[in-house]
Amino acid sequence: MARLRLILFLSALCASLPALDASAGDADSIYKSCVEQCEKSGCVGSKCFQHCKFSSDGKPIDGPWYMQEPMYLRWKQWDCRSDCRYQCMLAREGEREKLGDKPVKYHGKWPFKRVYGIQEPVAVALSALNLAMQFHGWISFFILLYYKLPLRPNKKTYYEYTGLWHIYAILSMNSWFWSAVFHSRDVELTEKLDYSSAVALIGFSLILSILRAFNVRDEAARVMVAAPLAAFVTTHILYLNFYKLDYGTRFSENLFLLMIEVAFCSSILIIPLCLNTKVCTGMGITQLLVWAVWAGVTSHPSRWKLWVAVVGGGLAMLLEIYDFPPYRGFVDAHALWHATTIPCTFLWWNFVRDDAEFRTASLLKKAK
Numbered sequence: 001m002a003r004l005r006l007i008l009f010l011s012a013l014c015a016s017l018p019a020l021d022a023s024a025g026d027a028d029s030i031y032k033s034c035v036e037q038c039e040k041s042g043c044v045g046s047k048c049f050q051h052c053k054f055s056s057d058g059k060p061i062d063g064p065w066y067m068q069e070p071m072y073l074r075w076k077q078w079d080c081r082s083d084c085r086y087q088c089m090l091a092r093e094g095e096r097e098k099l100g101d102k103p104v105k106y107h108g109k110w111p112f113k114r115v116y117g118i119q120e121p122v123a124v125a126l127s128a129l130n131l132a133m134q135f136h137g138w139i140s141f142f143i144l145l146y147y148k149l150p151l152r153p154n155k156k157t158y159y160e161y162t163g164l165w166h167i168y169a170i171l172s173m174n175s176w177f178w179s180a181v182f183h184s185r186d187v188e189l190t191e192k193l194d195y196s197s198a199v200a201l202i203g204f205s206l207i208l209s210i211l212r213a214f215n216v217r218d219e220a221a222r223v224m225v226a227a228p229l230a231a232f233v234t235t236h237i238l239y240l241n242f243y244k245l246d247y248g249t250r251f252s253e254n255l256f257l258l259m260i261e262v263a264f265c266s267s268i269l270i271i272p273l274c275l276n277t278k279v280c281t282g283m284g285i286t287q288l289l290v291w292a293v294w295a296g297v298t299s300h301p302s303r304w305k306l307w308v309a310v311v312g313g314g315l316a317m318l319l320e321i322y323d324f325p326p327y328r329g330f331v332d333a334h335a336l337w338h339a340t341t342i343p344c345t346f347l348w349w350n351f352v353r354d355d356a357e358f359r360t361a362s363l364l365k366k367a368k
């Protein structure tokens with residue numbers, strides 16, 4: 001009986017987890033009526049929007065054909081509803097601030113202030129910096145391998161993981177690019193692109209962590225490790241794009257909830273109930289564990305760099321749990337988290353370069 005009760009409790013817990021993402025701001029009646037009014041009149045207070053004179057497909061509701069909304073504005077989806085929601089949110093938050101109330105989320109997001117139409121300017125700038133750091137790390141890795149270290153007679157590198165790190169670099173730069181796009185304008189397409197590229201990167205780096213930590217050098221063995229994981233990641237991306245994207249939850253949000261979910265849900269085999277975008281965090285934690293355990297047992301000369309990067313990365317993930325409202329409407333926990341990945345990336349590529357040197361040196365020693 002006690003067991004049954006436990007199972008029922010866990011099922012209820014798992015089923016209720018996605019509901020925790022609902023936000024208070026858009027349930028507020030003053031905000032709701034503001035948006036409703038604005039969609040009819042096209043104005044919030046003295047601020048009026050051009051787009052409210054156009055229907056959703058860009059055709060003017062009244063007026064001649066040449067009044068059609070310009071293409072670039074439609075691409076940015078600065079439509080009536082989005083402008084109304086933003087202005088009503090600013091107005092409501094202003095009122096709330098005067099009353100001494102704390103900020104609340106609207107449609108799953110904190111109230112951010114836009115700069116030149118960019119929704120989260122700090123997160124965009126930090127994503128761009130992360131992209132630059134990845135590019136710098138990759139280029140220096142490339143130069144080290146092909147210009148500084150000796151090459152095999154067939155012009156290939158001695159280091160066995162060169163190709164894998166190249167793919168990793170490309171996937172991570174792609175991921176930061178879409179992260180910058182997503183934080184500048186959050187629409188369904190940009191969210192899907194950002195999330196899919198993050199899943200692809202995390203899935204690939206999980207494969208890479210296993211191959212490197214277990215020193216899998218044989219081609220057939222590599223395929224055996226990679227194939228099931230790649231299949232899983234691909235189906236997960238397809239699932240996200242064509243079936244369901246869990247809005248309101250950001251990548252690696254609610255770490256503890258995820259761990260509870262994974263541990264409990266998989267143990268009582270009700271995975272379909274809990275299957276959502278938190279899969280991403282699961283793969284992230286797994287690879288952190290793989291690297292951490294390897295750093296603990298290996299005698300690799302640069303293992304401390306691995307340790308610092310892994311522990312730093314893990315601690316930074318805590319920022320996503322302490323999800324506080326944006327400071328002055330700009331810097332929230334998520335933006336800070338993007339800031340912490342910059343030094344981690346630097347140290348990370350530093351470790352990769354050391355690893356290439358270390359492996360090359362030990363292979364050359366064996367060859368002699």
Ligand SMILES: [Zn+2]
Binds near residue numbers: 179334
């Ligand atoms: Zn982000």
